[in-house]
């Protein structure tokens with residue numbers, strides 16, 4: 001039986017489980033960045049069921065899982081609007097209970113993608129009992145909604161195919177772009193390293209963490225693992241990290257003492273916008 005109106009608070013318990021295969025998936029999605037990204041007010045109007053910090057729940061069924069989408073971020077305003085434009089409708093068709101967290105690095109110091117993702121994890125679980133976490137570059141937009149962001153049985157690499165790399169894996173151990181782990185899996189690896197300042201290496205370090213914790217990476221088939229990357233220059237403050245090669249050689253020795261259990265930061269502000277929760281954070285970045 002499908003109720004004819006959205007559940008009110010407290011009615012949720014009587015909703016049927018959402019089906020394993022969401023009925024409204026469309027497969028390929030036409031993604032283009034040729035237009036100017038829509039204004040936030042337009043995106044809000046286009047996504048009326050998203051509210052309260054970018055949170056959505058399917059109105060007519062109980063989602064199979066609760067997932068936080070965590071975006072490491074600084075000064076990519078137009079990318080964020082493209083991301084919201086395409087990803088909100090896609091995630092709704094996937095019938096997930098999800099919320100979007102934009103973790104915005106304060107200041108002009110060295111960027112630290114991995115530490116920002118740890119912060120997103122730590123702040124999101126204060127708000128809801130998320131079961132899994134999709135760590136997501138702001139400039140990647142999914143081109144096939146059959147790549148469902150549901151909780152993975154093993155750490156999942158979602159962005160296997162990216163247009164920039166001709167939709168092929170540049171190397172088999174790549175674990176950057178978009179990844180998804182359950183809370184248990186993320187805790188088991190002690191989260192990401194906090195020590196990768198600047199561009200590169202943090203994703204390979206996470207690959208190592210997964211491997212040294214006795215887990216394997218899984219991926220969807222290449223015909224649905226497809227993303228478009230918004231083209232961009234390398235920012236000032238995100239220059240390649242010269243220590244990265246040395247750091248990823250040492251993951252096995254460092255991972256137990258560098259991660260969730262050593263995470264330190266100061267929240268500058270936490271704001272629930274309609275389409276996303278913004279967490280601006282001081283991560284004590286070196287210049």
Ligand code: UD2
Pocket residue numbers: 071072073074075076111113136137138139140159162175176177178198199200201202203233234235238
């Ligand atoms: C690759 C990886 C990325 C990460 C990075 C190395 C893929 C598809 N992508 O991306 O996941 O491992 O290499 O660190 O494998 N960002 C900002 N503001 C900045 C700089 C970065 O918001 O000033 C965020 C944003 O979410 C961006 C992400 O960090 O998408 C990765 O940075 P990038 O896009 O400059 O790096 P890229 O494309 O080489």
Ligand code: MN
Pocket residue numbers: 137139229232
């Ligand atoms: Mn990029």
